[in-house]
Amino acid sequence: MAHEAAPVPEGWPAAARQLAERFGERFATGAAVREQHGHDESHHQCRPPSGVVFPVSTAEVAEAVNVCARHRVPMIPFGAGTSLEGGVGALRGGLCLDLTGLDRILRVSVEDMDTTVEAGVTRKRLNDHLNGTGLFFPIDPGADATLGGMAATRASGTNAVRYGTMREAALGLTVVMSDGQVIRTGGRARKSAAGYDLTRLFVGSEGTLGIITELTLRLHGLPEAVSVAVCPFSGIAEAVNAVIAIIQCGIPVARLELMDGLAVSAVNRYSRLTLPETPTLFLEFHGSEAGVTEQAQAAAAIARDFDGGDFQWATRPEDRSRLWQARHQVYYAILALRPGAKGFPTDVCVPISALAQCIAETAADLATCPVPAPLVGHVGDGNFHFVFVVTPGNAAEMMEVQRLNRRLVRRALAAGGTCTGEHGVGSGKLQFLAEEFGLPTLEVMRTIKQALDPLGLMNPGKVVGSGLVRATAASEPKE
Secondary structure (H helix, E strand, O other): OOEOOOOOOOOHHHHHHHHHHHHHHHEEOOHHHHHHOOOOOOOOOEOOOOEEEOOOOHHHHHHHHHHHHHHOOOEEEEOOOOOOOOOOOOEOEOEEEEHHHOOOEEEEEOOOOEEEEEOOOEHHHHHHHOOOOOEEOOOOOOOOOEHHHHHHOOOOOOOHHHHOOHHHHEEEEEEEOOOOOEEEEEOOOOOOOOOOOHHHHHOOOOOOOOEEEEEEEEOEEOOOEEEEEEEEEOOHHHHHHHHHHHHHOOOOEEEEEEEOHHHHHHHHHHHOOOOOOOOEEEEEEEEOHHHHHHHHHHHHHHHHHOOEOOOEEEOOHHHHHHHHHHHHOHHHHHHOOOOOOEEEEOOOEOOHHHHHHHHHHHHHHHHHOOOOOOEEEEHHHOEEEEEEEEOOOOHHHHHHHHHHHHHHHHHHHHOOOEOOOOOOOOOOOHHHHHHHHOHHHHHHHHHHHHHHOOOOOEOOOOOOOOOHHHHHHHHOOOO
C-alpha cells in the first residue's frame, strides 16, 4: 500500500530506547508492522507510526503513555483496524499502541445484565463467551471490531434501530489520560446524576482525549423468537417510503437494512446468493412468538402498500446467519466490483422524515458518477452509505467523488442530519465539523481537548484537528 512518511518526533529516539528496554519484543519498529498499523479499511493513505507497542494491561498502557508524555511523542491507539475514516493514521509520527493484547473478559453479571471487558475483546468473542447465559451484546457494526475501538468511534450498526449505539451500551470506562494517569468513569448503576458524564465524553472521542482500556457494558436478554425476511421493491423510493411508514407506525423492528440493486448484485456474486437484483429491505424481528408474528405481518402489509414483493423468510438459524453474514460482507462485495480499488463510503444520517428526499437527490447526483457507488444503509435510523469504489491514485476520479460527497453531506446537514452516523470523524470528516456545529461549538470541543491533552499528543490531527478545521471549512467550495 502506498503511504506517506510521517515526521519523526524529536523525542522519539530517547522514547524508543526506553520502550525497547521495558517491552522488549513487544515493541516493534520494523517497516511491515508499522505499515500494518498505519491504515484502516478505507481509501485514506497509509500513515505509519514511528513504532508499535503491544501492551497487555492498563498498567502497561499507562507506562507507555508516561514515556511518550516525557518525550513529547504522539500516541495513536489501535484495535482491529476496521475503521473507515483514517482515524489510525500517524499524521505526526509517534507510537501506536496496539490494544489487542488487552483481551480479558473480566466479569459477567447475569443478574444485572452487564459485563466488564478489556478494550481488545472483540464483539464476537464476547457473544461467544455469553453463550448459555441467555444474554447477548447487540451492537453489531459488521466487522469483528474490538469493543474499545467501537466505544472510541461511537459505533452502532445493524441493530441500532432497536438496541441503540455504543453511547447507550457503555456504562463506565477505564481511561489512560495523556499524562499516564488512570481514571474510571461511570459505574454499574443504570442511572446516575453524579457529576459530569465523562463516559459519554470519551465514547466517540477516537483516542484524542485518552485511551480506553476497560469497558463496563450493558447486555440484553436473548429474544424468545427471531424472524428474518427480505423484501424486494420496484424502486428505491418505494423501499425508503416503506421504511418510513414502518418506523412511524411504531413496529419495533430489530434490524431494517436497505441495499439498492447494484449492492444486491454484488452480494449475490460475492456470497453466492440468488436474491432479486432490485432495491431490497432486510428485516429482523425480535420478541415472543406471537409478538414477532404480529410485527412481521404488519411490516409485510406496509411493504405491499409501497409496491413491495412478498417477504422471503429465513426461518432456520443457519439461513438467518447466512443472510446477515452476506449483509456484513457487503463492503467487500462492493470492492470486488473493481478489483484493486478501495472503498470511499459516505456516512450521513438524517431524520427519518428527510430520508427519502435525501437519498433521491443524491441518487440523481450520482447519475454521472465515474465510479460504481452502490447504496447500503441502516435506514431504520436514517443512516445510509453510498460506497464509492475508487482508485486512490486517480486524481480526477477522487476529485469528483469528493465533490459528490460534499454535496451529500451538505444536503444531510441542511435536513438536520450529521456528516457521520457511525464511522466517526477521524481525519476524513474534519472539514465538515465546522459546518455541522458552527465555530463556537467547535471551539468548545477544542477547549476540552486542550484541557485534557495540553501537549496535543493523543491521536493528533483527528476529530477537532488543530486549526485545520477552520481553514478547510472556509476554503471548501459551496456547491
